[in-house]
Amino acid sequence: MLEQQERFEYCNNIVALFEKSLKKLIKKNAQKYYIGVDLGTACTAIAVFDEEKKPVAGAYRWSNVVRDGMVVDYIGAVRIVKEMKEELEEKLGHSLHYAATAIPPGTMSVDGGVVKNVVEGAGFEIAGIFDEPSAANALLKIEDGAIVDIGGGTTGISILKDGKVVYVADEATGGHHFSLALAGAYQMSLEEAEEFKRKKESHQEIVPVLKPVIEKVASIIMEHAKPYDIKNIYLVGGTSCLTGIEKIIEKSTGIATYKPDNPLFVTPLGIALQC
Ligand code: ATP
Incomplete structure (x- = not known):
């Protein structure tokens, strides 16, 4: 680590x-x-x-x-x-x-x-x-592995081999879906849920609620990454700011998962x- x-x-x-x-x-x-x-x-x-x-x-x-x-x-x-x-x-x-x-x-x-x-x-x-x-990757400088960009509307999966992007995919699951899940769970408006989610102080409480959505993202990653036998996943994008999201993804995929201090x-x- x-x-x-x-x-x-x-x-x-x-x-x-x-x-x-x-x-x-x-x-x-x-x-x-x-x-x-x-x-x-x-x-x-x-x-x-x-x-x-x-x-x-x-x-x-x-x-x-x-x-x-x-x-x-x-x-x-x-x-x-x-x-x-x-x-x-x-x-x-x-x-x-x-x-x-x-x-x-x-x-x-x-x-x-x-x-x-x-x-x-x-x-x-x-x-x-x-x-x-x-x-x-201009910042991450990864040679091999998957860069997974969990943004607002989509999750982008890119597989790198020897510093080159060899496969890309973009799936329509992102932070918006996390906010929808929170809005439902807490009976909040989508805007309130979005703000609540972005506060670091909320993370400890909401990450367990969001676990099924995070696991869904993990299964999307695996769908695309499976043929490539990758050893590491690197998370970027605003949704990756969620505290501990990397641990849930690592557990679900069985692949070592890392993120920089601020992936946004x-x-x-x-x-x-x-x-
Ligand atoms: P896309 O790449 O899908 O077009 P985007 O470029 O807007 O979307 P990002 O800016 O990477 O995506 O991330 C935005 C998402 O990250 C939003 O859903 C936002 O709620 C979420 N987000 C931003 N900061 C945090 C935070 N601190 N905690 C949790 N989620 C966050």
């Missing part, structure tokens, strides 16, 4: 710096800015890196402009990204021109164009469109890093 934590050191350091940059701008007047925009089902994030590929500024919003990995509110998505861009430009005292983005594995033909249009509609020129697992921002940061 210690070795695994050391492996995550780079990722954890970058994420910690980014979290700092969300509260307070780290650096003005960089020679160059690298920007990643992650348009998600539940969370839209922008990461700004400097010429040394270190995070200097960032912003994120909870939103409902994407569903099951697809943009469903185009105007809303453009508005949110534009607002965040302007907020960052004001903080940096510098206009931001180029941004890269990412899409879930296998959705380039159906949604790649829409995501590109949203980022362009917000005023950026496109610096690249990456696939989410490769973006996440791994993909958006990886997008900026890949520019």
